[in-house]
Amino acid sequence: MSTVERRVAILDDHELLAESLEIALSVHGYDVRRVPVPADGGAPRTLVDALVRLRPRVLLLDLDLGRFGDATPVIAPLHAAGLRVVVLTGEPDRARWGRALAEGAHTVVPKSSALIEVISTVRRVDDGHTVLSPDERSALVATWRERVAERAADEVRLARLSPREARVLGLLMKGMHVRDIAADQVVSEATVRSQVHAILTKLGVSSQLAAVTLAHRSSWRPPVPA
Structure with a gap:
């Protein structure tokens, strides 16, 4: 398998974590590309185009990218372009996890996970294996949909x-x-x-x-x- 076929991209504004992941994945034979987070925000489309040009099989994506803000909007177009998105986040809100999955992310991995667990997840996703069970995925997406419905009801009351x-x-x-x-x-x-x-x-x-x-x-x- 060529290095392009084993390419992983990392988009995370936590430099130490991104560097640690780059080193660990490189040791396991992956061609790792760290993508700089736009310093002054920017259009999601521009970031999507830059990521697609790299042609990674798997993208490790943080949901909160500093000044760029919420990365969730880039998941759907990346998924449509064939990238396998693994969300790696410190966000404890499971409704946000559900939204990421609804947008097309393969799975969500907490940043508190051991490094070997993250590497194992990347390998399984890269090999085309299912990481989340259908029940786990459905439960998280349902949590997000409940949040959407709750906010819609709140907006009606506030109006x-x-x-x-x-x-x-x-x-x-x-x-x-x-x-x-x-x-x-x-x-x-x-x-x-x-x-x-x-x-x-x-x-x-x-x-x-x-x-x-x-x-x-x-x-x-x-x-x-x-």
Whole structure:
């Protein structure tokens, strides 16, 4: 088998880990190419084209690439181009694992795994073997789909807020208390408490903390005052 056929690419912004993987995989006979992470972000398409030109059989991909951001959007086009993507991540959120698998990743390996386990996974994927059982894959993808549905429901609830309620929720997200919000909005504390009660009712939660948590997990931002 030629070195091109045994080529592995590594895209990870953790230099020490990437270097360790390069050395270990090289010892096991792989032609390893480390791909520099774009320093100032950039378009996913540009990164995809650069990776495809390398023609690796397996790509070890970190989900979080510093200034480039979330690498998940590059998985589907890489999979479509025939690259076998192994996500190597320190991300504990299994919903994000499920999204990566839904986009076409072969498997997800935690960065806490032993080096020999990562090498074994690369070898199995390179040889065309299944790494995740169908049940494991289905469970992780289902976790992601549940997250999507949850966020969609959250967005519907958040859209019910009036402009004033949205502003109050935005101030709660900044850690302000009712008294501070009343002073900021030049209204009575009773008015703010009434608005907070309406927020909790519309969002279907029982506390200000729960309302703020819901807004954060939906990446919601209050409207900018006109």
